[in-house]
Amino acid sequence: MSGLVISGFGRGSKELGIPTANLPVDDATTPWISSTPSGVYFGWASLNLPASHPDFVPTPSSSSSSSSAAAAPSAPAPTDAPKRGGAQGANGFTIYPMVMSIGYNPFYKNTVRSAEVHVLHRFQADFYGVEMRLLVTGFIREELDYSGLEALIADINFDCEVARRSLARDGWAPRGVDVEVDVPGEGVKVLTGGLLECGWLVRPN
Ligand SMILES: Cc1cc2nc3c(=O)[nH]c(=O)nc-3n(C[C@H](O)[C@H](O)[C@H](O)COP(=O)(O)O)c2cc1C
Numbered sequence: 464m465s466g467l468v469i470s471g472f473g474r475g476s477k478e479l480g481i482p483t484a485n486l487p488v489d490d491a492t493t494p495w496i497s498s499t500p501s502g503v504y505f506g507w508a509s510l511n512l513p514a515s516h517p518d519f520v521p522t523p524s525s526s527s528s529s530s531s532a533a534a535a536p537s538a539p540a541p542t543d544a545p546k547r548g549g550a551q552g553a554n555g556f557t558i559y560p561m562v563m564s565i566g567y568n569p570f571y572k573n574t575v576r577s578a579e580v581h582v583l584h585r586f587q588a589d590f591y592g593v594e595m596r597l598l599v600t601g602f603i604r605e606e607l608d609y610s611g612l613e614a615l616i617a618d619i620n621f622d623c624e625v626a627r628r629s630l631a632r633d634g635w636a637p638r639g640v641d642v643e644v645d646v647p648g649e650g651v652k653v654l655t656g657g658l659l660e661c662g663w664l665v666r667p668n
């Protein structure tokens with residue numbers, strides 16, 4: 464899935480510590496989405512942040528000519544790489560672990576389907592309008608209704624743990640590009656032995 468990040472319902476999820484970047488749910492560009500079960504998923508997100516964004520990571524000149532970081536040999540992380548979450552990609556894209564919800568958010572009783580991504584990285588600024596690509600690798604659970612906001616937040620935080628633990632496993636970690644994941648109980652790990660083909664996340668436009 465890919466698209467430009469749009470505004471959501473402005474429920475202040477940022478204040479709750481769980482901002483979610485929304486992508487347009489459009490049957491023309493994502494025909495699979497109408498038949499995809501609603502629920503919580505995890506995977507990888509890549510962002511094409513502008514150079515003016517404080518989290519922008521310059522692509523090292525050694526890999527700027529590569530059409531696929533997943534096919535390129537691992538390069539050492541540049542010294543100005545983010546301390547956690549982000550990973551050097553290519554062609555302007557940086558790869559992050561993510562957890563997302565697809566559906567109607569039963570707690571809020573939405574009438575339109577949304578696709579919302581919580582990127583597992585602490586950003587210093589918003590990134591509305593930025594191109595985001597997703598590689599959705601696994602399903603965590605169905606969407607639930609809750610008796611209170613705190614229970615929803617607790618479950619989302621647990622989803623984040625599930626995502627971090629799962630994405631740190633070789634079968635789900637990107638091949639050929641080092642990525643950082645803050646694994647619960649283990650701290651920030653640089654994953655180097657990934658097996659997952661992720662070239663799509665950094666393919667030039
Ligand atoms: C990992 C994750 C799991 C979620 N699970 C649920 C859920 O089970 N039920 C629900 O109603 N909303 C769920 N949501 C959606 C939140 O309610 C949503 O992010 C919130 O409504 C803020 O929306 P907004 O950013 O569009 O304002 C989930 C969101 C994320 C990122």
Ligand SMILES: Nc1ncnc2c1ncn2[C@@H]1O[C@H](COP(=O)(O)OP(=O)(O)O)[C@@H](O)[C@H]1O
Binds near residue numbers: 482
């Ligand atoms: N870690 C993050 N994951 C997702 N979005 C983030 C993150 N950090 C900052 N943002 C920004 O916050 C926005 C979402 O904030 P939110 O309060 O959920 O508002 P909205 O209702 O407009 O989606 C995203 O579009 C993005 O620009």
